[in-house]
Amino acid sequence: MVARSTIPAGDFRTSYAADTTIFPTRTSRNFAIAGVILLCFAPQAFSEYWLSVAIQIGIFAIAALGLNILVGFTGQISIGQAGFFLLGAFTSAYINNTYAIPVFFAIPLAGVITALVGLVFGLPAARLKGLYLVIATLAAQYILLDFFSRAEWFSGGSVPASANPFSIFGYTLRGDRQYFYVVLAYVLVCYLLVTNLMRTRDGRALIAIRDHYLSAEIMGINLTKYRTLSFGLAAFFAGIAGALYAHYQLVISQEGFGIERSILFLAMIIIGGTGSIMGTLMGTAFVVLLPESMEWLSHNLKGSSIDKALALNNNITFLREIAIGMIIIAFLMFEPDGLAHRWRQIKTYWKLYPFSH
C-alpha cells in the first residue's frame, strides 16, 4: 500500500493489519487531521472567489475519484463520466422538486440511481475487455445527453432545470461559505470510503483484475461481477458529484458537459496518477487551477508582442484545450504515474536530505 521509502527505518510491520493502515506513521495521520481542521477555517480565510474554486475542486474530485476506481484500479476506461455527472445533477434536482425528498437525502439517492443507470450501460461491456467499455461509455455519453435534451419532464429540455439549495433540519445553507462545509464533508467521506474499499477483499480483487484479468479469474475472482461493480461505483461517485454540483449552482444545463468534459475527468486522474487516491485530488486541483493560471498569464501578457502575434486573449478557450491535451499526452509519455509519484519522490528526497545516497 505505502511506498517503502516513506516508512522510517527500523519500522517493521509484523501484522497484515499494520501493513494496510491508511497512514504509515502517527505523524502522517496527525498531519492529515490537522489539514482537515485547517480546511474547516478556509471559509473565513479565503475570498469568495477562491472559495468557489475550492468547491469546484472538491466536487470534481469526487467524480474523478469514481473514474479512478474504474481506470486506475480496475483497468477499464470510461469516456462517459460527464454524462453520469449530469444524470446525477438532474436526478437529484428532479426527485427533490417532484417528490419533495429533502436535498440531504436526494444527493445520495441520486448517486444510487445514477449507479443503476450506469450498470445498464456497463453490463454488456463488463463481460468484455476494456476496449469495448470505452466504446460503450462513448455511446452512453451521447445517449444520455440526447435524453436530457429531449426529456422536458425530467431535465427541462432546452431550458435549464432549477435545483433547490441544500437544507438540513429546516435550515437552508446559502452562499459559498456554508456550502463549502457540505462539499468538504462529502469529499472526506468519499475519499475515506474508497481508501477503505481498496484495503478490503473487494478492492484487492479489482486490482488483481487490472494487473492480469485472466490470472484473477483463475484465482476465483468473478470478473463480470467485479467489473460491473467498479463501473457502478464510478457512476455512483459521478452521480454524487453531479448532485452536489446541482445544489451548488442551483441551475443545471447540459452546456459544457459533452465529451470534452469526460476527457477532462480522464485528464484529472492521468495527471494525478491512475490508481492513486490522493493523486486524484492533486490532479483535479491541477486541472481546475490550470485555466485560472492561464487566465492570469494571458492577462499579464496583454499588449505584449507575444499576445499580438498569437491573439491569446481571443483564443484562450482553444489554448486551454490544447494545453489539456498536451498535458495528458506528456504525462502519459513521461510521468505515467502522475503527480502522486512525483510527490512520493519529493518526500523521499527530503527524508534522506542531505545524504540522499
Place this chain on the structure above:
Amino acid sequence: MNTSFLLQLLVNGLVVGTLYGVVAMSFVLIYKATQVVNFAQGELLLIGAWVCWLMLTKYQVPFWVGMPLTLVFMFAFGIAVQVVILRPMIGEPIISVIMVTIGLSTVFQAALKWMFGVNPQPFPPVFASKAVDLFGLQIQTVYVMSLVVSVLMMLGMAWFFKVSKYGLAMRATAFNQQVAQSLGISVKNVFAMAWAISATVSAVAGVVVAVVNGVSSGLSAYGIKVFPAAILGGLDSVGGAVLGGIIIGLLENVAQYVDSQYLHWGNLYEIAPFYVLIIILMIKPYGLFGTKDIERI
C-alpha cells in the same frame, strides 16, 4: 408513404455510409496493425479537409494539384504522429495508448479551431454541373464522385492487402508481431506505414465530405460514427468495417425517415447509431466478421 423522399434518403445513406466505411476501414487498419484504438481518426479526416481547403482557397491551387499535395502531406503527417507520439508508447498498457489518442484528438480539435476559426467554410466548387440524372433520380455530382472515390479506395485497399509486399507485411504483423519480426519484417516501419495510410485514406474521405458539405469542425463527428460501424463489422475486419459503415449510413437515414414521418422525436438521425452500438455490444460483441478472442496464457 413518401417514396421519393425515402429513396432520396436511401441514396444519401448509401453515399454517407460508404464514406463511413472508408473512415472505419482506416480506423480498423490502425487497430489491426498496431492494436491502438484511434480516437483521433475524425481529426485526421478534419486535418485533411482543412489542408485541402487552405490550398484551394488561399493559394488558389487547382483541385487536381491540391488533392495529391494534401495526400502527400497527410502521409507525412501520419508518419510523424506515429514516430513522435505513439512510438514511445509501444509496450505501455493498452489503456494508456488509448488515452494518448484521446489527448491527441483534443489537441488537434482545439488547434484546428484556433487556426481556422469555428465557422464552417464553403469549399470551392469542383465540378461544373451540379447534378446528374441517373434513372430519373436527380443526384448531385459530388455524391457520384464520393461514391466512385470510396469504391476506388476500397478496391485499392483490397489490392494492397492481397498482392503488394507491404500489405502482406502488414497482415503478417497484425497476425503476430514476433513471428513477423523474425521473418525480417520491420515492425516499426509497418506501424508507421499503418498510420500514414490511415491518415491518407481518412484525408480523402475528409476532402470528399468537405466538397459536399463544406469544412467545419463538425466533420470530426465522422470519427465518432466510426465506432458503431467498426463494432458492427467486427473490430478487426477491414471488409466488415466497410459493410458496417454502409449499414450505419443507411440506418441513420432510415431513422430520419421514420422520425420525420411517424415519430417526430427529432434528432434521431444523430443518436440512432449509438443505440445500435449498445445493442450490438450486448448480443454480438465481436461484430459480424470479427474474430473472437481466444487467449493463451
